Amino acid sequence: MRTHIRIGTRSSALALWQAEFVAAELKKLYPDCSIELVHHSTKGDRILEKPLAAIGGKGLFTEELEQAMYKKDIDLAVHSLKDMPTDLPEGLTLGAITKRATASDVLVSPKYKTLDNLPQGAKVGTSSLRRQAQLLHQRPDLDIQMLRGNVQTRLRKLEEENFDAIVLAEAGLTRLGLEEYITQVFTVDEMIPAVGQGALAIECRSDDQEMLDMLKPLNDEATRWCTMGERSFLRQLEGGCQVPMGVHGTIHKGQLTIKALISSLDGKNCYEGEMTGPCQTAEIIGKNLAKALYEEGGKHIIEDLIQRGILK
Incomplete structure (x- = not known):
């Protein structure tokens, strides 16, 4: 040993x-x-x-x-x-x-409680195209601005750069004992998480x-099955963080359900779906769901990202 x-x-x-x-x-x-x-x-x-x-x-x-x-x-x-x-x-x-901690995203805002409470044209910070697309799908009026840096840096910039709100992963804040900053927790249906988040x-x-x-x-076997399916979805699309997509797996009574989304950057075109099967078929479920959403319309989103030089 x-x-x-x-x-x-x-x-x-x-x-x-x-x-x-x-x-x-x-x-x-x-x-x-x-x-x-x-x-x-x-x-x-x-x-x-x-x-x-x-x-x-x-x-x-x-x-x-x-x-x-x-x-x-x-x-x-x-x-x-x-x-x-x-x-x-x-x-x-x-x-x-x-073992996965919470996979959810959260809103952090010094003045407003929820996404719905944000004023028209509110300035919201995130570095994630996935979060950007899902925010704009719900609130197309928002002014989404790039926000990079570690958790503490982003919290500092929230005030210094006059953001109305920022979006972070709940797991990162709770691990650092910063839960008091959270003003809204998005369910995984309201904002589908990133592959492996948490x-x-x-x-x-x-x-x-x-x-x-x-x-x-x-x-942790359950987390491994879930994330194996999520990573298979991403692998099939070969997008990394350059494609606005979310995917999340859950297990109930030995059955793995994967829910996913592919979206345009402005959130106007969202293709969402889910598939279920035995945990042992996690990679197949993820791959097949990616193919289905690609054919449904994700193909046009990816082609547009390539044309605009965002995806290579």
Whole structure:
């Protein structure tokens, strides 16, 4: 059994919380094992003046950590699963996906309680095309402005840059003990979450069998089935964060239901649907739902994004 584990992490407060959470869980399982956190800065952390979609989307928060794993400078890396590309680099794998916290998005507003309460033309901040499209679908009058940075940076900009509201992931705020900022929690029907939102991914080398065995107890089977279907949906469309789409899986009595949406950037054209089947067919469900929404009209949205240079 390994006596020392090096966990790679980004340096933001949320990333550190996630890495420390995994470290604590490993320490419970293996009390004689020493655990070291190794900090890294990623491209997504450094480039804050551009939207995520404009700087590539895929691997923005993972690539540097993956290079450290290749060099064996670290044994594993902890990520928000929603930041993970659907196809991992050769030689790396997801050793575990932890039990999902809430997947919901939330509204944070210093003056207004809900989305409906926002005044006409309200300035709302988000870096997500998915959130932008779903906000505009409900409130086409809103002035959506780009908002990048970690959770604390976005909360600071909320006041400094005079936003009427911003939209964040509920899991990030609750993990940091910042629940008091939440003014409205969107249900997953009101705003379909991002792929894997609320779940943590633990990535390691695929040939490191000892590490894989040690990570097995941290894997949550239900979350893995749900997110496997969600990631299959995304993989089929090959969109990353450059396509306004949401997808969310739930399990009831052994049946997995995946609900998803593909939308135009302005929220005017939304194609939404769901499919259900046995958990073991998660990847097929996700793939078939993506095909169905693509044929229903998602194809025209993706072709338009390519024509406008947003999707390459």
